[in-house]
Amino acid sequence: MRVFVTGASGWVGTPTVAALLAAGHDVTGLARSDQSAAKVEAAGAKVLRGTIEDYDLLAEAAAAAEGVIHTAFIHDFAKFAENCAIDGKAIAAMVDALSGTGKPFIATSGTGVLQTSELATEEMMAPEDTGFPRISEKATFAGLNKNVRAMIVRLPPTTHGRGDHGFTPWLINIAREKGHAAYVGDGGNCWAAGHRFDAAKVFALALEKGKAGDRFHAVAETGIAMRDLAAAIGKGLGVPVKSIPAEEAKAYYGMFTHFAMMNSRASSALTRDKLGWEPVEKTLLSDLAEDYYFTA
Structure with a gap:
């Protein structure tokens, strides 16, 4: 499968690209700098230069792909609300480009968006109108009405590793x-908690096995x-x-x-059951x- 990955040189994106390549996929990774491009190329993937604010470029890349995995996010907490809005626009651009195709689109969220003191499960929907600016789930699942196989992978508060x-x-x-x-x-x-390498496998498995509307938790503990x-x-x-x-x-x-x-x-029981995923x-x-x- 031809897969377009944003954040391809990032913390979770890097091992996700590796997992996709190991599974035989043809991967193109978005890279905003020479350093990022070199990292993506060294992994064995193709490089598309640009940023997640290049919305037309994202749309073109998504339309040319057979599946999209969106792991990029601007991690500047001084501008968190602004960066969440950028993320929402990037997702909308790619989802619209995939409209009517039935192709998979997987975006990244976090178990923390559920804002519950109870055990967070995959069945729970992200609450709306809470004032929390992260809108990746809402923007992604807008694709369900556009014949896009839209899915979410939620990362735990700590996705760790060297x-x-x-x-x-x-x-x-x-x-x-x-x-x-x-x-x-x-x-x-x-x-x-969960390890970044285990999280990467959730993205790769979701691409192959996930269904429209699925929410997965890359949670080992x-x-x-x-x-x-x-x-x-x-x-x-x-x-x-x-x-x-x-x-x-x-x-x-x-x-x-x-x-x-x-x-x-957070629990990952449904993720393990649906994808056959086991953290190692x-x-x-x-x-x-x-x-x-x-x-x-």
Whole structure:
């Protein structure tokens, strides 16, 4: 299958391209820079130069492909709402280009968009009108009325592995700066977790086996308690671990407070059943036992 992948040199996009190529697909990856292009080309994929703000280019690439996987996102949290709007426009451009074809389109979301303290499952729809600006699911599933095989893969709060630059390294950097690793209260709030290589296989399997309207969770671990995550960080840095009251959370976590205090457990039972997917990579705490997470 001819597959167009955005974010092809990114954290999840890179192993997704590798998984697609290993399965025999012909992959073209979007690359915004010379460095990204070289990375995509070295993986064995074709390169299309551009960005996710090149909406006409995205539409042309989607129309020429037999399937599209959208993993790109501008990770600048200072402009989060603006970047979510760009993401929505990029998705709309590609979905419209696939209208009437029945071709697969897979976009990326997160289990956190469900905004529930309960166990998040694939059956749950992302709530609307909550003020949260991430609209990837709404934009993607607009394709269901246009004969597009639209699907979503939700990533957990921490999609980890060597070279991680996501939420877990943020916590590590905060603990390094403050001189201790903290958790709020009893530290019982949890993050679901999954390895980037396992997540990539979900995208590849969804392309081949997923049906219109499917939502998949690239979740290997339902929930890691924040106190256990803090303990692993403290051990890795060689700093104390302690509980802090909720009123001190803002002073410790800063702009990361919301994420550090959220309870985001998620199941992948339906994903495993529908796709035959089984995660095989390291757990989050096993990954944190490696030196590479703590090399400054």
